Amino acid sequence: MSMPFGYVSPEQVMKDRADYARKGIARGRSVLVTTYTDGILFVAENPSSALHKVSEIYDCIAFAAVGKYNEFENLRQAGVRIADVRGYQYDRSDVTGRMLANTYAQVLGTIFTTESKPYEVEITVAEVGETSAGDQLYRLTYDGSVADEQGFVAMGGNADAISTKMQQGHHDGMPLAECLRFAVDALANADGEQRSLAAAQLEVAVLDRTRPRRKFRRFTDNQLEQLLSS
Numbered sequence: 001m002s003m004p005f006g007y008v009s010p011e012q013v014m015k016d017r018a019d020y021a022r023k024g025i026a027r028g029r030s031v032l033v034t035t036y037t038d039g040i041l042f043v044a045e046n047p048s049s050a051l052h053k054v055s056e057i058y059d060c061i062a063f064a065a066v067g068k069y070n071e072f073e074n075l076r077q078a079g080v081r082i083a084d085v086r087g088y089q090y091d092r093s094d095v096t097g098r099m100l101a102n103t104y105a106q107v108l109g110t111i112f113t114t115e116s117k118p119y120e121v122e123i124t125v126a127e128v129g130e131t132s133a134g135d136q137l138y139r140l141t142y143d144g145s146v147a148d149e150q151g152f153v154a155m156g157g158n159a160d161a162i163s164t165k166m167q168q169g170h171h172d173g174m175p176l177a178e179c180l181r182f183a184v185d186a187l188a189n190a191d192g193e194q195r196s197l198a199a200a201q202l203e204v205a206v207l208d209r210t211r212p213r214r215k216f217r218r219f220t221d222n223q224l225e226q227l228l229s230s
Helices: 010-026 069-089 097-114 159-169 176-189 221-229
Strands: 031-036 039-045 054-058 061-067 121-127 136-140 146-149 152-155 202-208 216-218
Touching (some): 010 061, 031 061, 031 121, 031 176, 054 069, 061 069, 069 097, 152 159, 159 176
Antiparallel strands (some): 054 061, 061 121, 121 136
């Protein structure tokens, strides 16, 4: 007597993979990427000084991620290699946030549909322009979906609540210190809990359009304390 064969529809397989990835991402601490008057600000709740959620990719481009560290670190390294090769073979101006976002979308989409498990990651590729009108934020999810966001991107377990908080107070032309304080408050209190996040619990960086060719800058705890108290 033959054993019954269990059929699972492709739709159910994709749904199960999506649920698996979303649950993994939701367990991670949140990251917020937001524009300010001189560029793009990255704020992550991350007590580790070695395992970064925010990193430079190229001259005007940076990367932020939530989820499984080893998976998004693989993506970060691949992005750096792709950017370096393209900039060397063609021109540095040919390395754009849009190009990297499209590349990441293809990689994540392929992994989601063909591998045994999807990547439990959500990432943002940000590119700072010469003016605020040129700033670009691309949000990519575990299945390769990509969206061009305006103003800010929140990722992680409390992303919806953080986005709601940001919609209530974020506006164009915010100076760095004001934007940082507002972003930290959104990360700390978006879920209804009254928390405070110290500088040592945060990872903060910017893409600063006023800097020379390489726009990325990471803040130390002392610099953060000064900004948060100013």
